Amino acid sequence: MTFRKSVLKGTGTALSDRVFIKKKKKKKRRTFEKRAMATIIAAFFAILFLMPIILTVTNSFMSASEISSNYGQVFSTTDTGGKTYISEKVNLKFIPDIVSFSQYITVLLKSPDYLFKFWNSVILVVPIVGFQLLVAALASYGFTRYRGRLKEIIFFVYIILMLMPYQVTLVPNYLVSGWLNIIDTRWAIWLPGIFSPFAVYLLTKFMRRIPVSVIEAAQIDGAGEWQIFRRICMPLCKGCMCSIAILIFIDYWNMVEQPLILLSDEAMHPLSVFLSKINAGEIGLAFAVATIYMVPTLLVFLYGEDYLVEGITYQGGIKG
Amino acid sequence: MRKELKAPKNKKKKNINSLRKKGERGKRISCVFLSPSILGVLVFFVVPFLVVIYYSVVDNPINHSFVFLDNFRNVFNNGAFRQAAANTMKFSLIAVPLAVVLALGLALLLDSKIPFRSQFRTFFLTPMMVPIASIVLIWQVLFHYNGMVNDVIGLFGAGKIDWLKSDYAQIVIIVLFLWKNLGYNMILFMAALSSIPKDILEVAVLESAKPRQIFFYIKLRYLSSTLLFVTIMSLINSFKVFREIYLLTGSYPYNTLYMMQHFMNNTFGSLDYQKLSAAAIMMSIVMVILIGILFLTENYFGKDVEG
Numbered sequence: 001m002t003f004r005k006s007v008l009k010g011t012g013t014a015l016s017d018r019v020f021i022k023k024k025k026k027k028k029r030r031t032f033e034k035r036a037m038a039t040i041i042a043a044f045f046a047i048l049f050l051m052p053i054i055l056t057v058t059n060s061f062m063s064a065s066e067i068s069s070n071y072g073q074v075f076s077t078t079d080t081g082g083k084t085y086i087s088e089k090v091n092l093k094f095i096p097d098i099v100s101f102s103q104y105i106t107v108l109l110k111s112p113d114y115l116f117k118f119w120n121s122v123i124l125v126v127p128i129v130g131f132q133l134l135v136a137a138l139a140s141y142g143f144t145r146y147r148g149r150l151k152e153i154i155f156f157v158y159i160i161l162m163l164m165p166y167q168v169t170l171v172p173n174y175l176v177s178g179w180l181n182i183i184d185t186r187w188a189i190w191l192p193g194i195f196s197p198f199a200v201y202l203l204t205k206f207m208r209r210i211p212v213s214v215i216e217a218a219q220i221d222g223a224g225e226w227q228i229f230r231r232i233c234m235p236l237c238k239g240c241m242c243s244i245a246i247l248i249f250i251d252y253w254n255m256v257e258q259p260l261i262l263l264s265d266e267a268m269h270p271l272s273v274f275l276s277k278i279n280a281g282e283i284g285l286a287f288a289v290a291t292i293y294m295v296p297t298l299l300v301f302l303y304g305e306d307y308l309v310e311g312i313t314y315q316g317g318i319k320g
Numbered sequence: 321m322r323k324e325l326k327a328p329k330n331k332k333k334k335n336i337n338s339l340r341k342k343g344e345r346g347k348r349i350s351c352v353f354l355s356p357s358i359l360g361v362l363v364f365f366v367v368p369f370l371v372v373i374y375y376s377v378v379d380n381p382i383n384h385s386f387v388f389l390d391n392f393r394n395v396f397n398n399g400a401f402r403q404a405a406a407n408t409m410k411f412s413l414i415a416v417p418l419a420v421v422l423a424l425g426l427a428l429l430l431d432s433k434i435p436f437r438s439q440f441r442t443f444f445l446t447p448m449m450v451p452i453a454s455i456v457l458i459w460q461v462l463f464h465y466n467g468m469v470n471d472v473i474g475l476f477g478a479g480k481i482d483w484l485k486s487d488y489a490q491i492v493i494i495v496l497f498l499w500k501n502l503g504y505n506m507i508l509f510m511a512a513l514s515s516i517p518k519d520i521l522e523v524a525v526l527e528s529a530k531p532r533q534i535f536f537y538i539k540l541r542y543l544s545s546t547l548l549f550v551t552i553m554s555l556i557n558s559f560k561v562f563r564e565i566y567l568l569t570g571s572y573p574y575n576t577l578y579m580m581q582h583f584m585n586n587t588f589g590s591l592d593y594q595k596l597s598a599a600a601i602m603m604s605i606v607m608v609i610l611i612g613i614l615f616l617t618e619n620y621f622g623k624d625v626e627g
Contacts, residue, residue, distance in 0.1 A: 172368030195360025
């Protein structure tokens, strides 16, 4: 009724316009609702994803007695020894009753074992990351410039090797280490890691995206292959290299199988292996060690996250 | 006239020749760049793999008598191997597509201009950096017989389940796998989504295409090569989930968790190289076939879209 009056008076908007505006408003509200829903769903997932990490960090600040009263039930039964039931139920607590540094004091000051293992991890992982990147950078430049059929075949072999699960390469790895007489030395882990085709694959895919005109221009200016590689390709690949470095670092930082098989001397085992062997009585320590263990990854991550995303951005949508 | 015509031709020929020379020199130099990697890969992966093939067709390392396919037959008839192969296949068939589809869903969700996008992105990536050992701790707290999940279920009146030692064990591991890998996959998809040409999407909207049509006819086409990449990465990572299973349950887990990698590790432990080699070769053949299929489908679906 009201709108008819206004139309008659010639003031209000015409019917068709009104319907249009209404529709628009409805649409706007709908997109708002949609967006709110999307945010809620994303938030829900984010909390689920974050929970284990928060749990690890906060629980590392609990005193030993609090830990055992919270989780005693779970871990006392995993122990084959005597079952001591401390609590009826598992108590998943995020905030410690009293913030205590006792776990950290034990780990850092009282038992030097953990620090040794940490150092082992660093010694094992850092050279692999550095040299795998170096070898991969050279190789992917070779794969990118002057593509020929033979190179394509070799590249395909690389892809297949990259996709082989570790257990398939396990025997070859062990055999070579035997021939070279490097079993039980760090070389047995370093060398296969350095020559792993993973970084070559990712970096080659990225490098092939660099426009040929850039390289040709440099060539006309009289740059040699090494100069093109060093002065043009490398700076362009910086982001991608960083993202690959993060991936390799995380992967090797968590390695378990290789050291278990190739290093029989436990003194050389990295923290990742040691952490997995922590037994029931030391659950609190495990949380503290895990937190310390997370720090390098966290730093690498915080420092390189933008690179990770940037490097990936070019990765998406490239053909092999 | 003739001379005039000939002269530039000669010049051109000369040019091409010098270019070719330069090209060949470049080719040689590019081989120099390749050589460290190829040498390493040959020594550490290819040559030993050939030896593995040799091992798989002889009866034992001392006798070296040729038995052709006997080792393969033995392995294939091995109950543990069958169990392991079936479990691994089942796990990959369920977990990998789930990881791809859910990650794509999350990427689309974050793509729809919601607030705190970059924060969410970071949150989803965090599982990557948690050390495996501490993941294992938490998973134990959650899924133990006296663990959290049972407590929550108990509130609804359901009975307790020993998750890792029941038929639900595989679900627990799939959840673990998804938790760990969704973030990375999602970022790959987000990157690919943002690289779809905007004008095409705008034209589609102008022509009043429904969101569903836009997704299936435009976005999915442009995503095809990323889909392949994500699937391959997930496949690689699905084999890596062995680490977690191993740390959670040891060398001989509940039946449904016994993976190919357990079989390999245990065979390695008992030094049965013949069995191990045969199993490794069978596994790699399956992998090669699988990857071939993936590449072919990607070629088929993505051929008319410029990557």
